[in-house]
Amino acid sequence: MSEPAADIPVAPGPLDAHPGVKVLRERFGDAGLDPRDTIVRGRAIGMPTVTLARDVLEEAMGLLKSDPRAAFDQLTELTCVDYLKFPQVQPGRFGVTYGLLSTTLNHRLWAKVFVNESDLSVPSVTSLWKGANWLEREVFDLFGVVFEGHPDLRRILTPAGFKDFPLRKDFPLTGKGWRESFRPVTRDEA
């Protein structure tokens, strides 16, 4: 997971100066970090994103939380994107996205971990941020990404016993025909 997607321009200046990126570089070198930002009309919109390998995720997140220069004490957002039909090739199908916020230093950093269907497990960050609990359950429910070490990984929004993962790109908008195939229930049966 090293090559950055071709068309996303990398803005080196402000991203190298970002304390979170600095902390990660010191520990992991530049391997696969791939810091980037969305550029609109030649201007970075201010969403610094780094890519983390799955096996260093726990350590990197711990570092980002504990290092006083980064001090990311809050996990504001945890979600996932299914890049199945995305026009640019990404390092993996599912990009689990972490939005970190430092309430003391008032800066943010976004981190992505890419996984494929062959192995959908990602280490859980609930031990670092308790707020990750339900957010990870939601990603598990809607995308099927499994968080290793999560204390209570159950479906949260869809009913228990539901088999599919509705936010995947290969899941149709109208469902898989359950609505049409409901059996009519007669008064005697009910």
Next chain:
Amino acid sequence: MAFKLQPASDTLLGSTLGDESLGDRWVLNFGPQHPATHTTLQLVLELDGEVVVGCTPHIGYLHSGFEKQGEHLNYNQYVVITDRMNYLSPMANNLAWHYAVEKLFGVVPPRRCQYIRVLMAELARIADHLVSIGTAALDLGAMTGFVYGFEERETIYDLMEIASGSRYNTSYSRLGGLMYDLPDAFWPRLDELFDRLPPIVDDIEKLLNRNRIFIERTRGVGVIGREEAINWSLTGPIARASGVRRDLRKDEPYFVYDELEFKVPLADGGDCFARYLVRLEEIRQSMGIVRQCREGMPPGPVNAEPEVKVTLPGKDEVYGSIEGLIHHFEIVMTNRGFVAPIGEAYGANETANGELGYYVVADGSPRPYRSRCRPPSFINYSVFPELIVGHQISDVPAVLGSLNIIAAELDR
């Protein structure tokens, strides 16, 4: 009418419940249809006498796939779905959505539009707080404050109706602007609100601040400390009631908040009473912001210039010039429309419940590739089992009310 409480059963909390060594423990099924949940939330409470020893929330009763629908609607159409998220302040959802999308497109709406947006966002915050304070008190038996608050909320909804044509499902914002400029009839009604609201807020304060029952039932109930609040990802009034100094309007100023003067109320109790106090003071501060917007409202257009090719041209332009007509068609035709850059953006607004963020991934087509909503209610509710354990069963509505859980936003 007498009713039987549901007995403990294996199906509710797993196998521990058949265990006789648990003694007096029993299980109460709270919701999904219960007046104090306001909407459809289910709590499975494990009780030891009247003390809650375990709590398992079950959510998802209102899950309707908003994020999935977002991938099939374009950037302006989706605003209709955002109305349905937090139904106490739909306007705030509209604005937060388009704030994120404008960040993605690199479009800056004109100053008048930004002032109107701030004004509307603050009115939505007032409406939201009035109801959340009112219902929190209502669940504890204080009916009067609720009725006072609800009446004023209706006045604010009238203002929303004058602005957008709909009192409730406003869908007021557009990419790079607004649906309409504010009509002249809006301003006298707004001035009426200035006269009516402050005494009502004072009345609510008088009814509740020194109300012995209210204080006894909220002080020291559902306490969450500062570090814990940050760790649980809490934002908004709930975090500020625990002493977290953070308000996106100050820390990451958007729209024109950096030009306006207001204070961010802070409390350090971290209990239900502190959350009530913070909300009440926020109403007053928001009134101040609305007043400043009223006085400082700049003239000018509300939509971004036609050059950015995301806003519809004015009707006189469409019918009066060929360029305007072409521009109009370019935007409205389904195979044309405005084209997003490839990339992703996260934009968050400080709404009444906390940080309402939208994370938009764009693939260069007229529709978002992924439209994720960071719902404050979802995150605020995840802390609930932590807060309620050790309290009595009668504290459940107090804590629920103070968190102001909106199930439509919780489940999306």
